[in-house]
Amino acid sequence: MKDPKEIFNCYCKSHGMRCTPERYIIIDEIFRIRGHFNIDELYLRIRKDYPHKKLSKGSIYRTIPHLVKAGLLRECFIDQGHSCYESALGAHHHEHLKCVRCGKILEFSSPRINTIEKNICKKLKFHMIEHSHVLLGYCVDCQADLPKKGVS
Amino acid sequence: MKDPKEIFNCYCKSHGMRCTPERYIIIDEIFRIRGHFNIDELYLRIRKDYPHKKLSKGSIYRTIPHLVKAGLLRECFIDQGHSCYESALGAHHHEHLKCVRCGKILEFSSPRINTIEKNICKKLKFHMIEHSHVLLGYCVDCQADLPKKGVS
DNA sequence: TTGTTATTGAGAATCAATTACAATAAGAAA
DNA sequence: TTTCTTATTGTAATTGATTCTCAATAACAA
Numbered sequence: 571m572k573d574p575k576e577i578f579n580c581y582c583k584s585h586g587m588r589c590t591p592e593r594y595i596i597i598d599e600i601f602r603i604r605g606h607f608n609i610d611e612l613y614l615r616i617r618k619d620y621p622h623k624k625l626s627k628g629s630i631y632r633t634i635p636h637l638v639k640a641g642l643l644r645e646c647f648i649d650q651g652h653s654c655y656e657s658a659l660g661a662h663h664h665e666h667l668k669c670v671r672c673g674k675i676l677e678f679s680s681p682r683i684n685t686i687e688k689n690i691c692k693k694l695k696f697h698m699i700e701h702s703h704v705l706l707g708y709c710v711d712c713q714a715d716l717p718k719k720g721v722s
Numbered sequence: 723m724k725d726p727k728e729i730f731n732c733y734c735k736s737h738g739m740r741c742t743p744e745r746y747i748i749i750d751e752i753f754r755i756r757g758h759f760n761i762d763e764l765y766l767r768i769r770k771d772y773p774h775k776k777l778s779k780g781s782i783y784r785t786i787p788h789l790v791k792a793g794l795l796r797e798c799f800i801d802q803g804h805s806c807y808e809s810a811l812g813a814h815h816h817e818h819l820k821c822v823r824c825g826k827i828l829e830f831s832s833p834r835i836n837t838i839e840k841n842i843c844k845k846l847k848f849h850m851i852e853h854s855h856v857l858l859g860y861c862v863d864c865q866a867d868l869p870k871k872g873v874s
Numbered sequence: 875t876t877g878t879t880a881t882t883g884a885g886a887a888t889c890a891a892t893t894a895c896a897a898t899a900a901g902a903a904a
Numbered sequence: 905t906t907t908c909t910t911a912t913t914g915t916a917a918t919t920g921a922t923t924c925t926c927a928a929t930a931a932c933a934a
Contacts, residue, residue: 653890683835707848709847741931
């Protein structure tokens with residue numbers, strides 16, 4: 571019950587949806603990426619890995635929300651108008667750091683932040699579904715080019 | 723030196739920019755809102771509060787980035803394709819909770835989260851410029867309508 | 875007051891994401 | 905297997921927020 575496609579099968583059956591090769595390709599490619607991606611990157615990779623298959627962007631856009639609902643995928647943040655996704659399987663709740671210059675994404679997980687968040691929610695009687703936590707800045711490699719005024 | 727318009731005056735002078743009535747109106751309205759807003763809400767409020775002035779959305783879109791750079795405004799998160807802003811003056815770094823049903827925005831500030839973030843950045847040698855931290859879920863008032871499956 | 879040029883409003887352009895639609899194919903039932 | 909229903913597909917058009925273009929206007933230094 572850990573195989574993404576099996577999970578998605580169950581989701582499809584319980585939602586009157588069909589298992590199509592297009593959807594399997596999308597799932598396979600997503601779990602081959604093992605990292606963060608946006609729709610365009612996913613589309614390009616599928617085109618490269620399945621040169622004989624014409625899989626349209628439309629199908630990707632239509633499939634993604636199902637994968638999110640099925641608990642396979644997570645939208646982690648929005649980067650300059652592009653939604654950024656990552657696998658939601660076997661991954662702890664974690665936070666992201668994104669370099670605004672080279673685009674590199676670092677991750678960190680902090681149980682303490684999770685605890686704080688839970689306490690806040692309890693205090694405010696807020697029922698949390700998801701969270702998005704991104705730090706924007708410059709990674710080590712890009713700090714050399716930092717203008718002085720960028721530093722506060 | 724706490725008046726937003728004065729701060730913006732300095733910013734303009736040091737950037738070869740001009741102080742126009744349009745920009746003053748935008749600043750005034752933003753600091754009258756005292757809360758979160760998106761471009762459309764701001765535009766509508768200005769239309770209502772300055773019925774004789776034709777201020778275009780284009781001007782708002784063009785002014786906002788300057789206000790952000792001048793340290794007057796902060797983009798706190800993106801909500802369903804709408805950038806959400808808030809005043810950056812006299813406000814501590816804080817986090818947001820947004821009700822996905824009624825749209826209400828709650829705030830909380832946590833020095834401990836700030837400390838944790840700083841430690842992470844130090845460890846990863848990451849130069850943080852800004853951060854975005856939103857919890858999405860249901861506020862007290864909207865939890866009654868929660869479908870069972872929504873609760874995890 | 876004049877001249878330079880930053881800024882404006884209006885509308886066109888852009889771009890990610892969504893949707894419409896006719897053709898296709900998944901999958902249940904015969 | 906074949907048939908039938910209808911979910912899904914690819915294509916192309918559409919949406920909606922944001923950005924850009926451009927001629928007219930106006931800020932502000934001289």
